[in-house]
Amino acid sequence: MAVSAQQVKELRDKTGAGMIDCKKALEESNGVLEVAIDILRKKGAAVAAKRAERTASEGTVLTSIFDGGKSAAMIEVNCETDFVAKNDDFLNFANLALEALVANKPENVEALMALSVNGKNLADELNALIGKIGEKIEVSRFTIETASNGVIVDYIHHGSKLGVLISADNVSAEKAADFTPMLKDFAMQVAAMRPISIYRDEVDKTLIEKELEIYKELARKEGKPEQILEKIATGKLNKYYEENCLYEQVFVKDNSKKVSSLVDEFNQKNGTQAKLVQFKRFHLSDEKK
Numbered sequence: 001m002a003v004s005a006q007q008v009k010e011l012r013d014k015t016g017a018g019m020i021d022c023k024k025a026l027e028e029s030n031g032v033l034e035v036a037i038d039i040l041r042k043k044g045a046a047v048a049a050k051r052a053e054r055t056a057s058e059g060t061v062l063t064s065i066f067d068g069g070k071s072a073a074m075i076e077v078n079c080e081t082d083f084v085a086k087n088d089d090f091l092n093f094a095n096l097a098l099e100a101l102v103a104n105k106p107e108n109v110e111a112l113m114a115l116s117v118n119g120k121n122l123a124d125e126l127n128a129l130i131g132k133i134g135e136k137i138e139v140s141r142f143t144i145e146t147a148s149n150g151v152i153v154d155y156i157h158h159g160s161k162l163g164v165l166i167s168a169d170n171v172s173a174e175k176a177a178d179f180t181p182m183l184k185d186f187a188m189q190v191a192a193m194r195p196i197s198i199y200r201d202e203v204d205k206t207l208i209e210k211e212l213e214i215y216k217e218l219a220r221k222e223g224k225p226e227q228i229l230e231k232i233a234t235g236k237l238n239k240y241y242e243e244n245c246l247y248e249q250v251f252v253k254d255n256s257k258k259v260s261s262l263v264d265e266f267n268q269k270n271g272t273q274a275k276l277v278q279f280k281r282f283h284l285s286d287e288k289k
Contacts, residue, residue, distance in 0.1 A: 060076075
């Protein structure tokens with residue numbers, strides 16, 4: 001059947017697909033708009049499959065605080081280029097995925113993509129977006145954190161390529177307003193300094209053993225006596241903790257203090273036992289785990 005220019009325009013306005021693709025879909029659907037949209041979505045799925053091997057290292061990191069400040073979510077949605085990362089359609093999809101995440105708290109990305117929000121299925125929306133934009137786009141990871149006995153804050157670095165969630169326990173509702181600004185500073189510290197844990201006893205034992213062996217070997221090559229290698233290595237390991245464990249790091253906004261001393265000062269002043277619990281850091285260039 002003949003397809004009018006107005007029909008093609010209407011389908012393009014609804015899907016953002018190319019003119020030729022819209023014309024072919026309308027011809028295949030005998031001019032039925034909804035059927036043509038389904039055809040284009042199926043084509044989007046085909047495009048997604050073809051692009052599955054591409055690298056999607058750009059994108060955005062989004063966060064949300066909910067449940068009265070007791071819960072937080074963070075999600076990373078990736079694309080291939082920074083240009084697309086700033087595209088309104090891409091950002092609308094990322095926010096839709098975040099909305100579904102907060103509302104449903106799925107166990108994994110696969111479960112998230114099966115969800116629908118306001119009648120929009122995420123997997124279908126993603127396929128349509130891929131068909132429209134022509135890049136590999138994916139939800140790569142997310143996390144949901146809670147602080148039932150404390151407070152949790154988020155931080156998104158300028159450009160939305162880096163996000164942090166950090167939580168503390170033993171912070172009452174009355175003290176949360178006082179503690180939150182400091183916790184926000186700690187979230188920014190996590191973003192800037194990339195600690196591997198909060199406390200030294202959380203560092204992977206295999207990593208510690210590896211560091212100790214490196215320190216011993218370096219001291220051995222410097223001609224240090226074998227009997228003092230352990231002491232030298234232990235001293236260097238303490239320095240390693242100070243650089244890589246948030247609680248022991250120098251506070252970036254005031255290098256005369258450590259993060260630990262700021263928490264101690266707060267507790268002494270307020271008669272509390274606030275304790276940093278955990279943090280999550282998403283950066284677009286990080287290796288996905």
